[in-house]
Every structure is written in structure tokens, then in C-alpha cells.
Amino acid sequence: MHAYRSHTCAALTAANVGETVRLSGWVHRVRDHGGVLFIDLRDHFGVTQVLCDGDSAAFAELEKVRSEWCIRIDGTVKARADDLVNPKLPTGEIEVYVRDLEILGAADELPLMVFGDQEYPEETRLRYRYLDLRREAMQNNMTLRSDVVASMRRRMWDQKFREYQTPIITASSPEGARDFLVPSRQHPGKFYALPQAPQQFKQLIMVSGFDKYFQIAPCFRDEDPRADRSPTDFYQLDIEMSFVEQQDVFDTIQPVLTGVFEEFGGGRKVDQDWPQISYKDAALWYGSDKPDLRNPIKMQVVSDHFRGSGFAIFAKLLEQDGTEIRAIPAPKGGSRKFCDRMNAFAQKEGLPGMGYIFWRDQGEGMEAAGPLAKNIGPERTEAIRQQLGLGVGDAAFFLGGKPKAFEKVAGKARDVIGEELGLTEKDRFAFAWIVDFPIYEQDEETGAIDFEHNPFSMPQGGMEALQGNPLDVRGYQYDLACNGYELVSGAIRNHKPEIMLKAFELAGYGEDEVKSRFGALFNAFHYGAPPHGGCAAGIDRIVMLLADEANIREVMMFPMNQRAEDLMMDAPSDPTSDQLMELGLRTIPQD
Numbered sequence: 101m102h103a104y105r106s107h108t109c110a111a112l113t114a115a116n117v118g119e120t121v122r123l124s125g126w127v128h129r130v131r132d133h134g135g136v137l138f139i140d141l142r143d144h145f146g147v148t149q150v151l152c153d154g155d156s157a158a159f160a161e162l163e164k165v166r167s168e169w170c171i172r173i174d175g176t177v178k179a180r181a182d183d184l185v186n187p188k189l190p191t192g193e194i195e196v197y198v199r200d201l202e203i204l205g206a207a208d209e210l211p212l213m214v215f216g217d218q219e220y221p222e223e224t225r226l227r228y229r230y231l232d233l234r235r236e237a238m239q240n241n242m243t244l245r246s247d248v249v250a251s252m253r254r255r256m257w258d259q260k261f262r263e264y265q266t267p268i269i270t271a272s273s274p275e276g277a278r279d280f281l282v283p284s285r286q287h288p289g290k291f292y293a294l295p296q297a298p299q300q301f302k303q304l305i306m307v308s309g310f311d312k313y314f315q316i317a318p319c320f321r322d323e324d325p326r327a328d329r330s331p332t333d334f335y336q337l338d339i340e341m342s343f344v345e346q347q348d349v350f351d352t353i354q355p356v357l358t359g360v361f362e363e364f365g366g367g368r369k370v371d372q373d374w375p376q377i378s379y380k381d382a383a384l385w386y387g388s389d390k391p392d393l394r395n396p397i398k399m400q401v402v403s404d405h406f407r408g409s410g411f412a413i414f415a416k417l418l419e420q421d422g423t424e425i426r427a428i429p430a431p432k433g434g435s436r437k438f439c440d441r442m443n444a445f446a447q448k449e450g451l452p453g454m455g456y457i458f459w460r461d462q463g464e465g466m467e468a469a470g471p472l473a474k475n476i477g478p479e480r481t482e483a484i485r486q487q488l489g490l491g492v493g494d495a496a497f498f499l500g501g502k503p504k505a506f507e508k509v510a511g512k513a514r515d516v517i518g519e520e521l522g523l524t525e526k527d528r529f530a531f532a533w534i535v536d537f538p539i540y541e542q543d544e545e546t547g548a549i550d551f552e553h554n555p556f557s558m559p560q561g562g563m564e565a566l567q568g569n570p571l572d573v574r575g576y577q578y579d580l581a582c583n584g585y586e587l588v589s590g591a592i593r594n595h596k597p598e599i600m601l602k603a604f605e606l607a608g609y610g611e612d613e614v615k616s617r618f619g620a621l622f623n624a625f626h627y628g629a630p631p632h633g634g635c636a637a638g639i640d641r642i643v644m645l646l647a648d649e650a651n652i653r654e655v656m657m658f659p660m661n662q663r664a665e666d667l668m669m670d671a672p673s674d675p676t677s678d679q680l681m682e683l684g685l686r687t688i689p690q691d
Contacts, residue, residue, distance in 0.1 A: 105122050105172070106122045107121050108146065109125050109141055109142055109145055109146045109147055110145035110190050111146075112194050113194065114179060114193040114194060117177050117179045117194060119176070119177050120177075121174070121196060123143075124143065124171070124173075125142050125143035125171070126141070126142050126171075126214075127167055127169045128140035128167070128214070128215050130165065130167065137151060137159070137162055137163065139151070144239065146189070146191060148194075148195075148196060149186075149194075150173055150197075151195055151196070151197060151198065152197070157199065158199060158200055158201040162201050167207070167210060167213065167214070168214055168231070169203060170203075170204040170205035170206075172204055173196065173200065173201050174199055174200040175197050175198045175200070176197045177194050178194065178197055180192070180193060180195055211227075212232065214235050220232075222661065222662075226653075226659065226660075226666075227668055229658055237654075238654075241643070241647050241649070241654055241655050244364060245639070245657075248364055248643055249316055249335075251359070251360050251363055251364070252637075253316065256337075259312075259352060259355075261339070262313065263314055264310070265315060268295065269294070270292060270295050270301075272293035273293070273296070273299075273300060273617065277322065278321065278322035278323070279320075280320050280321075284683075294333075295319065296320060296321050297317070297336070297338070298315060298317050298338050300618065300620065302338060303340065303632065304620065304621065304624055306629075306632040307625070307627070307628075307629045311341070311342050312342075313338075313339070313341075315337075315338045316336075316338075317338040318334075318335055319335070321333075325662050329652065330653075330656065331660055331662070331663075334638065334640050336639055337639060339590075339634045340633070344592070344633050345592065346578060349634060350533060350578075353580070357531075357580075357587070357637065357642075358372065360642065361646065364646045366646075369529065371393075371529060374533055376533045376535050377532050378535055379534055380536065383503065383507055384401065384503075386398070387508060387513075387514055388508075388511040388584070389537075389581070389586075390579065390581040390585055392518070392530070394525040394526070395514065395518030395519075395524040397428065397430070397518055397523065398429070399426050399429075399510060400426065400427050400429075400487065401424050401427075402425050402484055402487065402488075403425045405425075405476070406418060406476065409476040409477075411472055411476050414455075417500050422502050422503075423500065423502055425498055425500040426498070426499055427484065428496065428497040428498075428510060429488045429490055429495075430442075430494060430495040430497060431490065431523065432523075433495040433517060433520075433521050434458035434495045436469070438520070439470065442454055442456065442497055442513065442516070442517065443456065445513060445516055446499075449513075451499070451506070451509060454498065454513065455470075455497065456498065457484065457496050458470055458494070458496075459485060459491060459492055459493070461493075468481040468482070528583075529583060530583060533581075534580075535578045536560070537552070537553045537577040537578070537579075538571065539551060539553060539557060539577075540552055540570040540571055540573060540607065541571070549570050549571075549607055550608065551607050553575065553577055554577050554591050555603065556591060556593050556594055557575035557576055557577040557592065557593070558592045558599070559575055561573075563602060566602045566606060570606045576592035578591065580637075585644075587637055589636060590635025590636060591635075592632075593631075593634075595630070595631055596625065596629075597625040597626055600618075600622065600625065601614060640652050
């Protein structure tokens with residue numbers, strides 16, 4: 101017999117009754133029934149109930165074990181009485197009578213329990229992550245993550261892609277976030293960087309004549325943490341293709357992700373039709389470039405109804421350049437109580453409030469109610485209602501100013517309204533491509549032009565587009581949104597050196613700086629670079645959605661905490677004096 105097990109803790113059934121077996125695992129819980137010990141023995145695969153009484157030579161030793169001790173037992177498989185069968189367990193028809201026991205690893209008093217659903221502070225969970233990971237939900241999440249990655253790989257190979265690995269130690273490159281720098285011992289005073297993404301390398305692979313590339317790529321960014329973002333590192337399905345247009349990339353990644361979500365989505369609906377929405381329209385309709393399309397609410401511009409109206413705040417606001425009024429329709433939200441609640445929401449978000457109108461039945465017809473309705477009068481109110489397609493029992497909320505100042509709050513309000521009114525469809529994955537991103541933005545104070553989005557994107561219209569107003573330039577850049585999260589980002593690349601120089605020039609980067617920062621890519625483009633493009637899909641975020649988790653740390657094996665600390669490994673840590681001397685470095689104490 102094997103030294104540790106003849107079966108896993110999920111393998112035994114009624115067909116094994118009478119057999120002598122060996123199991124190894126952790127003591128999930130112990131129950132003492134007056135001289136008979138019952139133990140739920142757990143391994144990665146499942147749970148088997150084992151029991152022991154005073155007739156067994158192992159009884160005295162088994163009395164010592166406690167939760168999370170790691171043990172090996174030998175015993176005989178017995179059938180449970182009919183009224184004791186547990187249909188929730190694959191092993192629920194049997195139990196194992198223990199005849200021999202070996203303690204493989206005793207456990208000290210536990211800082212957190214594995215059995216049960218107790219909530220523990222995140223700091224405790226991360227400090228003792230190896231215990232936290234023993235919990236059923238975490239085992240399921242990590243198994244799901246592994247299976248998703250394996251499925252992605254299979255699907256990419258099925259589309260004739262090959263997987264290539266790119267360097268982990270490289271040169272610093274501005275990718276939109278802070279680099280993690282690595283000091284060089286052999287070149288004192290110089291630093292490598294951990295790649296924020298394999299961006300330049302995968303483009304160079306295309307220049308090297310490889311037609312299709314993918315990689316399950318680690319990426320490193322020194323970022324402020326969020327619930328859906330790691331502060332240090334993450335993994336992405338990285339893709340690049342030669343001789344493609346934007347639609348080719350869409351047609352490649354859609355069946356991969358559709359298949360993954362259908363395979364692991366637990367029966368939830370997976371949308372097959374992925375609309376393409378311009379960045380401008382997404383901001384207008386949803387207040388976000390990663391809209392949740394499960395919510396049917398679309399915001400609209402209603403500025404004309406407030407120009408010269410009796411509502412002085414909006415009327416005066418519209419006299420300023422670049423301002424507008426937007427409405428958020430709220431079907432079935434037509435009660436003063438709900439409207440007041442949304443007004444309070446706006447105040448919590450830092451706004452003075454949020455104007456509203458709601459429509460009610462007064463017996464003799466429909467009436468518009470609320471402060472705004474009184475100020476602008478019935479004719480304008482009726483025009484708003486008709487534009488928004490609302491009726492009795494519905495409401496609309498209004499925000500005004502320069503769109504960039506209120507769009508984010510408007511998007512949040514849309515989400516809250518959809519949730520509270522039950523408009524957001526659950527058990528569904530709704531995808532949308534966001535396209536036509538602006539390449540440039542202008543600083544309102546200085547007037548300076550800089551990149552708003554990926555500087556490596558090919559401008560729509562090529563060199564000709566760069567001769568006009570930079571703020572009008574759109575890139576062949578795209579994101580894929582799903583249920584309010586950005587899952588994929590990509591672009592058709594700017595592969596022509598003259599267009600690359602002009603694009604950077606408009607953002608204030610001279611030729612010398614471009615050559616210094618992106619020398620390898622710029623030089624490679626002089627030697628017959630093919631048109632190419634690709635994208636990257638965030639694996640952590642995809643698994644988070646599939647696992648129905650709200651926090652990305654629930655689907656990462658060993659994540660950092662909110663302060664970018666690894667409490668389990670005590671990282672970051674202080675270097676030794678010898679290490680600093682060898683690297684020619686010294687640290688400066690912070691006040």
C-alpha cells in the first residue's frame with residue numbers, strides 16, 4: 101500500500117464497503133459522541149467521515165488530534181445506516197473505521213478556523229494565507245483560476261497561436277503606471293525594471309516575423325490598490341497578431357472569452373452579441389468607459405429644455421462654454437422617498453445634490469412633481485418626459501456642468517438606480533467593445549497636450565489625422581467591458597516610425613526622447629515592420645467575475661494587502677548592509 105493513501109478523501113463510495121484503505125488529510129472537525137470519535141478528514145478533493153471507538157488500538161492516539169492536524173489513517177470502509185447517509189457528500193454513503201493512525205503534522209492553536217464560515221479581518225487572512233487557502237471557498241477559487249488559465253491556453257492553441265515568453269527583467273518604460281525598479285550589481289548606479297506589460301516585446305516579436313503570439317504574462321505595476329486591482333502584480337492573457345485590423349482582433353478574442361465564460365459561468369447567460377460603442381457615447385450614455393450593460397438605463401443630454409428656463413442654476417450654467425445638462429432616466433423610481441435617497445447619494449459623492457422630476461397619477465391625469473418641475477413648468481417637463489420615454493411611476497435625475505466634472509458621479513448614480521430599482525439583470529455576462537478612444541487630452545490649466553490613452557496606438561487616419569487638432573484624433577484602441585469591469589485592452593499599433601515621431605511630438609516628446617525611451621521599438625520599425633495589433637485580457641479580473649467575488653484578492657493565491665505589503669513573507673523588507681554595499685546603494689530615512 102502507498103505510504104500515505106490508497107484513495108483521496110472524495111473517492112470512496114458504497115462500492116468500497118469492506119475494503120481496507122489508507123487516507124491522509126487534515127482534521128476538518130472532531131465530534132466526540134461519548135466514547136466514539138467522529139472525524140471529518142479533508143484533503144484537496146473532498147471529505148470522508150472516519151470514526152473510532154475504544155476497541156481500536158488507535159483510539160488513545162486519535163483522542164489527541166485537533167482541528168487542522170495532518171494525519172494518516174488506515175481503516176475499514178463501512179456502510180452508513182440509511183438514516184445517516186449524507187447526500188451532500190460524494191462519500192456520504194460510507195465511513196471508515198480507524199484501525200491505525202500516524203500523525204503527519206500537529207497544529208498549534210489556530211489563528212483562524214478553516215471549518216465554518218466565520219469572517220476574519222483581511223490582515224489575519226493574509227498573514228496566515230496558507231490556512232485561509234485551506235477553506236473550501238478559497239480552494240474552489242484557486243481551482244477555478246487554474247482551470248480558466250488552462251482553458252485559455254487550449255483555446256489559443258486551437259486558433260493556431262503559439263506561446264512565447266518575454267523577459268521579466270528589462271528596461272524602464274512608461275506604460276501609464278510606476279515601474280518597480282531593480283538595482284544592477286554588475287552595473288552600479290543603473291537599474292532594471294519589472295515589465296508593466298510585455299507591450300514592446302510582443303510588438304518586437306511581430307517585427308521578428310512571428311505571425312501570432314500569446315502568453316499568460318505576469319505584469320508588475322506600482323499602483324494604488326483597488327478592489328479590482330492588485331497594487332503590485334497581476335496576470336493577463338497577452339495576444340499579438342500580424343497583418344490584422346481591429347475587427348480581426350475582436351473576432352479572435354471573442355470566441356476565447358465566450359467559451360471561458362460559458363464553461364465556467366455556472367449556467368449564467370453569456371451575451372453573444374458584443375456591441376461596439378464609441379468612447380464618446382459610452383461616456384454620454386453610461387458615464388463610464390466600462391459600462392454595465394445589464395442595466396438598461398441610458399443617460400441623455402437635455403440641455404435645450406433648461407436653456408432660459410425658470411431653473412436659474414441650470415440656465416446660468418448653460419451660458420458657460422462646454423457645459424451641458426444630462427438626465428438619468430429611472431423607470432419605476434417615481435416616489436419622493438426614492439428621489440430624496442438619490443439626492444442624498446449625490447451629496448455623499450461631493451455634489452450639492454441632484455435635481456429630479458417624478459411623474460404620478462393624480463386621478464385626472466399625469467402630474468410632474470418635484471422642485472425642478474415647478475421651476476421649469478409643464479411644457480418643458482412634458483418635453484423631457486417624452487424625450488426620455490417615461491410615464492407614470494417613473495422619475496428622472498439631472499446633473500449639469502462640464503461633463504468631465506460630473507460624468508463619474510453620473511455613472512455611479514446610474515449603477516445605484518439600476519440596482520435599487522431591480523433593473524440590472526443578474527445571472528448574466530454582458531460584454532461591449534469600447535472603441536474610438538481619443539489619443540490626446542489637454543490640461544485645462546496649462547493648455548498642454550499629452551497622451552490620454554495608449555501612445556502606441558495607430559491614429560485613425562494615420563499621418564493626415566495628426567495634421568489637425570490633436571484633440572480630434574482617435575486611435576485604433578479598444579477596451580472590452582463586462583458587467584462594469586474592464587476585462588480587455590488593446591490596439592492596432594503605430595508601426596510607422598514617421599507617424600510614431602509625429603504622434604509623440606504632439607504630446608511634447610522630441611525625437612531624442614522617443615529614441616531614448618523606445619529605442620528598440622523605434623529602430624525595429626525601420627526594418628520592415630508589419631501592421632500588427634493585439635490585446636490583453638486580465639485573468640485576475642475574469643476569474644473574479646466568474647467566482648462572483650467583489651475583491652480581486654479572493655482569486656489570487658498570495659496577494660498583497662491594501663498597503664502593498666505581504667504580511668506572510670514580511671515584504672517589503674529592509675535590505676542588509678552587505679546587500680546595499682554590494683549594490684552601491686544607501687537608503688535615506690524618511691521623516
